Every structure is written in C-alpha cells, then in structure tokens.
Amino acid sequence: MNIKTQFENVGDALIIRELLRQIVSRSELTVDVSRCPDVFRTSIGVAELPNTSVQSAGFVSIALSMLRDRLRGDTPYYFLIPGGINGEKTLKQYLVGQANTLALSVLSLIGTRVCQTGVSYEALGDRHKRLLRARLKHFHRAMVRDAISLAYAGKHGIRADGIVPDLAFCLAPMTEAGTARNRVAFSFRADKSAATRDLLASRVIDICRHVSPDADLLFVVQVARDAPFMSDLKRQVEATLGRPVGYVECYTDIDACRRLYTSCTHLFSNRLHGLLLALCSGAKPVAVIDPVLDPKIVGVFAQIGRNDLVLDANNMSTDAMVTALQEPFEQHWDEERQQLQRFFDDLYGISATQATAPL
Missing domain, CATH: 3.40.50 (Rossmann fold)
Structure with missing residues (x-):
C-alpha cells in the first residue's frame, strides 16, 4: 500500500x-x-x-x-x-x-x-x-x-x-468511564460553495440558541483547512449569543478526537467522518448539509437507516432543530x-x- x-x-x-x-x-x-x-x-x-x-x-x-x-x-x-x-x-x-x-x-x-x-x-x-x-x-x-x-x-x-x-x-464501541456528556459539538467545512459559508453560520447560530444553557458549546476542527471558518464562527456565536464557545483542533489525533466526543451529547456537522466518529463514540451525529453538495453523507446515513439524522440546511425548521437536540439517541453498528x-x-x-x- x-x-x-x-x-x-x-x-x-x-x-x-x-x-x-x-x-x-x-x-x-x-x-x-x-x-x-x-x-x-x-x-x-x-x-x-x-x-x-x-x-x-x-x-x-x-x-x-x-x-x-x-x-x-x-x-x-x-x-x-x-x-x-x-x-x-x-x-x-x-x-x-x-x-x-x-x-x-x-x-x-x-x-x-x-x-x-x-x-x-x-x-x-x-x-x-x-x-x-x-x-x-x-x-x-x-x-x-x-x-x-x-x-x-x-x-x-x-x-x-x-x-x-x-x-x-x-471501530469498536468506545466509552470513557465516568465521563459526563455535557457538551454539544459543531464541526463544519465551508469550502464547497461561497454561499454555504453564510448559510451554515446562520444555521449554527440558530441551533446554538436552542442548546440548553447548562450545556457547553464546543467547536471542533477535524480538517486543518476548516480552522479559519470555525474560528470565525466561534467569534460570531460568542458575539451574537453572549455565551462562551470552546474550540479544539484535533485533526492529527484520531483517538483524542474520539475521546472528545465521549464528552458530547451531539455533533452537528457536514464532515462525514466527524459524524461517524461521533456516532462510534456515543454522541448523536446530526448532519446539517446541502444534499446536492454532500451526497456521500446522504448515502452513508441512508445505508445505516438513519435518514432522520440528516437535516437539509436550505430548509431547516426550528422544529427540526429542537427535535434533533431533544430526541434520545441510540445506534449500534454491529x-x-x-x-x-x-x-x-x-x-x-x-x-x-x-x-x-x-x-
């Protein structure tokens, strides 16, 4: 190889x-x-x-x-x-x-x-x-x-x-004993379309409005070239909502990324393997995507029977966001x-x- x-x-x-x-x-x-x-x-x-x-x-x-x-x-x-x-x-x-x-x-x-x-x-x-x-x-x-x-x-x-x-x-199931899940994580790319950047920023801010104030917000960079967008988005969310946002770059360490997701209840993302890493770490993976630009995510989630975890960023209602945050999650991949x-x-x-x- x-x-x-x-x-x-x-x-x-x-x-x-x-x-x-x-x-x-x-x-x-x-x-x-x-x-x-x-x-x-x-x-x-x-x-x-x-x-x-x-x-x-x-x-x-x-x-x-x-x-x-x-x-x-x-x-x-x-x-x-x-x-x-x-x-x-x-x-x-x-x-x-x-x-x-x-x-x-x-x-x-x-x-x-x-x-x-x-x-x-x-x-x-x-x-x-x-x-x-x-x-x-x-x-x-x-x-x-x-x-x-x-x-x-x-x-x-x-x-x-x-x-x-x-x-x-x-991947085998991974849980960290005694780790409290008190974070909602976000990890996005915005390099496929110029129009995507503003749309995703708007959607992330909307989702963050509905995250419980008891939960921590965490922005994760899984690919180096996503860092400028994610760091700018962090500043936007903090300025708009007045709540702190954690920020982690983990694109060089697979296991560190998995351990990070064991402390999360959710990951909202348009990165396929970010979503799958979260799933295999027990966090609920919610794909927020443009189905035209991200057919591989649509395809892989359909393959495991979880179309319900895919949200169209172009037509995402408040009800869909709230449901994604509130509905319990369990997934086995045996x-x-x-x-x-x-x-x-x-x-x-x-x-x-x-x-x-x-x-």
Missing part, C-alpha cells in the same frame, strides 16, 4: 488506519509512507502494526516486492486509498493518472490483486470518468460504501462490484462491523473458523 491523501484530515487518517488494521489481521503488510509527514504516521499508528514492513522508497520498491512474491508463488494484494472520489482532472492529472493505470495493469497482469473499498463517487468530470473506467478494469475488487454511489457508478459506466460499509464502522469482517475474510479466502479478531 502506498499512502497519499489529505494528511491534515482526521477522517482520512481514520479510514486508512482501519484499512491497515484489517489487512494486518489477515496477512503481512508492506506500506510506503514516503509522502506522509511524521504526525500522520503517528496518527495511523503504522509503527505499532504487527506483520508490517514500513518503507519510504516509493511505489517502484513496492511493485518489485510484489513481483518477488509472485515468483515465490504467493498472491500479493495492493490496496488503493479509500475515501470520496469527485471532481475533474486537469490534462496533466489525467496523463499522470493514465501512467498510474498502466502501472496497475502491469501489477494485475503479474497476478497482484488490486483492490479498493470504502469509496464514494460524486460530481465527476468527463476526464475523471474515462480514467476510472479504464483503471477499474484491472481491479480484483472495486467496492463503494453506499447505494447512491453504486447507482452513480452504474449510470456513468464505472465499475462497482457492490456495497461495503464505510471503514469507520470497523451489523456494519460484521459486514466489513466478512468482506475482508472473503477477499482473503478466510473461512469463519480461520478468522481472527481485527486490531
């Missing part, structure tokens, strides 16, 4: 860490971290993984390692990074992508099983679609994380073999965890009696 992603994004770190943990519970792993800053390597815990060779020599070294495996009669697997796939490619990016596709085709030709899971598709440009159509022909498995992505892929002739839950659902275990066991040809517990 060769890691390249948004390195100041706790959500990306989370799904990559969980993918690595699934792999090492079933096979040996060689992972290249040549492009990863030290803080990201620490966040995903790569140095502590068993059965793992960590290198910084680049893709060619990994490819040669897989060739040696094939010559010994072994079947190597090569996993691509999970996450959202969207947007258009520039001509330069398209040509680089074609070269990468050629490399993947060679890996497939020598018997490497190229795999990807935990992805969603939205708003792809024409070049990007052509690139994906060509690339996915060489994959052993190509899985998406929700039905909306599956339908989108089918509509545009992009291969998708089925649905496997988001890798965040690999079925999603089991689906993920079955997928990886099947991928590696492991029977139920051979399976071992993931990390």
Whole structure:
C-alpha cells in the first residue's frame, strides 16, 4: 500500500488506519509512507502494526516486492486509498493518472490483486470518468460504501462490484468511564460553495440558541483547512449569543478526537467522518448539509437507516432543530462491523473458523 491523501484530515487518517488494521489481521503488510509527514504516521499508528514492513522508497520498491512474491508463488494484494472520489482532472492529472493505470495493469497482469473499498463517487468530470473506467478494469475488487454511489457508478459506466460499509464502522464501541456528556459539538467545512459559508453560520447560530444553557458549546476542527471558518464562527456565536464557545483542533489525533466526543451529547456537522466518529463514540451525529453538495453523507446515513439524522440546511425548521437536540439517541453498528469482517475474510479466502479478531 502506498499512502497519499489529505494528511491534515482526521477522517482520512481514520479510514486508512482501519484499512491497515484489517489487512494486518489477515496477512503481512508492506506500506510506503514516503509522502506522509511524521504526525500522520503517528496518527495511523503504522509503527505499532504487527506483520508490517514500513518503507519510504516509493511505489517502484513496492511493485518489485510484489513481483518477488509472485515468483515465490504467493498472491500479493495492493490496496488503493479509500475515501470520496469527485471532481475533474486537469490534462496533466489525467496523463499522470493514465501512467498510474498502466502501472496497475502491469501489477494485475503479474497476478497482484488490486483492490479498493470504502469509496464514494460524486460530481465527476468527463476526464475523471474515462480514467476510472479504464483503471477499474484491472481491479480484483472495486467496492463503494453506499447505494447512491453504486447507482452513480452504474449510470456513468464505472465499475462497482457492490456495497461495503464505510471503514469507520470497523471501530469498536468506545466509552470513557465516568465521563459526563455535557457538551454539544459543531464541526463544519465551508469550502464547497461561497454561499454555504453564510448559510451554515446562520444555521449554527440558530441551533446554538436552542442548546440548553447548562450545556457547553464546543467547536471542533477535524480538517486543518476548516480552522479559519470555525474560528470565525466561534467569534460570531460568542458575539451574537453572549455565551462562551470552546474550540479544539484535533485533526492529527484520531483517538483524542474520539475521546472528545465521549464528552458530547451531539455533533452537528457536514464532515462525514466527524459524524461517524461521533456516532462510534456515543454522541448523536446530526448532519446539517446541502444534499446536492454532500451526497456521500446522504448515502452513508441512508445505508445505516438513519435518514432522520440528516437535516437539509436550505430548509431547516426550528422544529427540526429542537427535535434533533431533544430526541434520545441510540445506534449500534454491529451489523456494519460484521459486514466489513466478512468482506475482508472473503477477499482473503478466510473461512469463519480461520478468522481472527481485527486490531
């Protein structure tokens, strides 16, 4: 596996860490971290993984390692990074992508099983679609994380073999003994549309008006580029409502972020993995989104049967806010965890009696 992603994004770190943990519970792993800053390597815990060779020599070294495996009669697997796939490619990016596709085709030709899971598709440009159509022909498995992505892929002739839950659902339940839940948290991005910034600020202020005065307000930054918006929003809420707002940046530490959410009753957000981290930490995740701009959130929440936790920021009533704050919350994700275990066991040809517990 060769890691390249948004390195100041706790959500990306989370799904990559969980993918690595699934792999090492079933096979040996060689992972290249040549492009990863030290803080990201620490966040995903790569140095502590068993059965793992960590290198910084680049893709060619990994490819040669897989060739040696094939010559010994072994079947190597090569996993691509999970996450959202969207947007258009520039001509330069398209040509680089074609070269990468050629490399993947060679890996497939020598018997490497190229795999990807935990992805969603939205708003792809024409070049990007052509690139994906060509690339996915060489994959052993190509899985998406929700039905909306599956339908989108089918509509545009992009291969998708089925649905496997988001890798965040690999997380085991986490509670901090004795921790009082007395915070309502907020974590937002505002980089998808200029109009989104003012709308989200207005919605957050409205929600904060209805939060009990006994609860603390907490603004959380899970992706570094969200910090300017969230810090400005903190000042707006304090100036408008006259109540203090806590502020935490936790985009470099997955477990610190989870511990933070164990002190929260709610998280209002338009960050998918912020919402899933909150869910897996016992806080109620309430998505406040533009459904057109955030179909992956709509899709993943529909997949777990929780459309009721998705609020349209364009048409959000006071009743909806109050209901989100007052209705009790309980969510189990045992079925999603089991689906993920079955997928990886099947991928590696492991029977139920051979399976071992993931990390």
